[in-house]
Structure formats: structure tokens, C-alpha cells
Amino acid sequence: MTPAYDLVASFQPRSTDTPPALFGVVVDRNFHPDDSQIEREQFAYEVLLNKFDVMLKRRAAAGHANRGLVIHDRRVVAERDIQSWTSEWRKAAGNIGQLMNLADVPLFADSRATRLLQIADIVSYALFRRYAPGAPGRAFMKLWPLFHAEDGAVHGLVHYTPSFGQATCDCEACRGRLIEAGQARFVQPAKRESRLRRRTRGRRTTE
Numbered sequence: 001m002t003p004a005y006d007l008v009a010s011f012q013p014r015s016t017d018t019p020p021a022l023f024g025v026v027v028d029r030n031f032h033p034d035d036s037q038i039e040r041e042q043f044a045y046e047v048l049l050n051k052f053d054v055m056l057k058r059r060a061a062a063g064h065a066n067r068g069l070v071i072h073d074r075r076v077v078a079e080r081d082i083q084s085w086t087s088e089w090r091k092a093a094g095n096i097g098q099l100m101n102l103a104d105v106p107l108f109a110d111s112r113a114t115r116l117l118q119i120a121d122i123v124s125y126a127l128f129r130r131y132a133p134g135a136p137g138r139a140f141m142k143l144w145p146l147f148h149a150e151d152g153a154v155h156g157l158v159h160y161t162p163s164f165g166q167a168t169c170d171c172e173a174c175r176g177r178l179i180e181a182g183q184a185r186f187v188q189p190a191k192r193e194s195r196l197r198r199r200t201r202g203r204r205t206t207e
């Protein structure tokens with residue numbers, strides 16, 4: 001497995017304007033433990049798609065307009081669920097925000113047929129190994145620089161724990177989030193706080 005991680009980590013894009021970017025959402029089993037498995041997957045998936053959508057929006061604002069296409073491994077949650085969730089989030093904001101930059105609903109393919117899905121698989125496994133108790137997480141550290149980041153703040157990886165946002169987790173994603181929150185508070189406190197309040201309100205409606 002290690003050579004595969006080295007290949008991903010050392011990939012050189014033809015255009016340096018469009019480097020590869022990884023996205024991941026890790027949900028601790030104790031985060032909203034009363035939610036059903038499907039609700040937890042739906043929440044993680046919505047956050048993931050929104051991170052991708054926000055990247056596309058920011059790139060468009062910087063003069064690199066592109067629509068996003070999501071391609072799934074067939075083994076993941078039911079196709080119909082995923083397509084209906086995403087259709088709704090494209091029409092109106094869910095808990096996180098409306099998806100405005102996707103070209104279509106997620107499409108599905110066999111992971112044996114496409115290298116990008118195989119990469120998604122090994123990225124997921126690296127995240128699992130990073131967050132599983134007692135596991136080393138060396139592969140993750142090779143991939144960590146590839147998670148989507150802007151201006152030094154990593155947006156591409158989020159770790160939800162029961163104390164999310166309270167600075168109790170020491171992982172790379174949570175530390176990065178603290179740095180980002182600190183920068184945002186310094187730049188525009190009012191805007192960020194109202195956004196956080198809206199987000200919390202939205203989340204409560206699902207509880």
C-alpha cells in the first residue's frame with residue numbers, strides 16, 4: 001500500500017493552477033450518538049459535498065470557473081439515497097448550505113474501472129488508520145498536505161467529535177480548524193458568528 005500513497009503524494013499535475021485536492025469527513029462514533037447510521041452518513045456526505053462546492057465557488061471567483069462532478073464507488077450507501085439527497089441540496093440549502101457548483105447528481109462507477117476511485121479508497125483507508133485508536137497513521141501524514149487548503153487554512157478535512165469546536169482534539173484537522181477560526185475572528189467577527197449561529201440552528205432541526 002505504501003507505494004500507492006507515495007504515488008498519490010508525489011503526483012505532479014500538468015497545470016499547477018489545478019493541483020489535486022483531497023476532501024474527507026471523519027465522524028467520531030460518539031458524535032450525535034442517537035443519530036441513526038444513515039443520518040450520520042448523510043451528515044458527513046453533506047459536509048463533504050459542501051467543502052467541494054465551496055472550493056469550486058472560490059476558484060470561480062478567482063477566475064477558474066468550473067462545474068464539479070462527483071463519481072462514487074458503487075459499494076457505498078444506496079445510489080438512490082445519495083442522488084435524492086444531492087438533488088434536494090442543489091435545490092435548497094440543507095444543514096450546511098446549498099450546492100451551487102455541481103454539474104449533475106453524483107454518478108456511480110465500479111472502482112475496479114477507474115484509478116480515481118481507487119485513490120478515494122486508499123485515502124479513506126488512510127483516514128480510518130489515522131483515527132482508529134492505536135493505529136499509526138503514517139500513510140495519512142503522506143496525504144495530509146494534499147487536503148484542500150487556502151491561505152494556509154485546511155478546509156478539506158473535518159473531524160467531528162462530541163466536543164467539536166471546543167479545542168479538545170489534537171488532530172491535524174482540528175488544530176487547522178482552530179487556526180482558521182482564529183484568523184476569521186480577527187478579520188470579520190460578525191459575519192462568521194452569524195454563520196455559525198445559522199449552522200447550529202440548522203443542525204438542531206435534525207435532532
Ligand SMILES: [Zn+2]
Binds near residue numbers: 161169175
Ligand atoms: Zn480532531
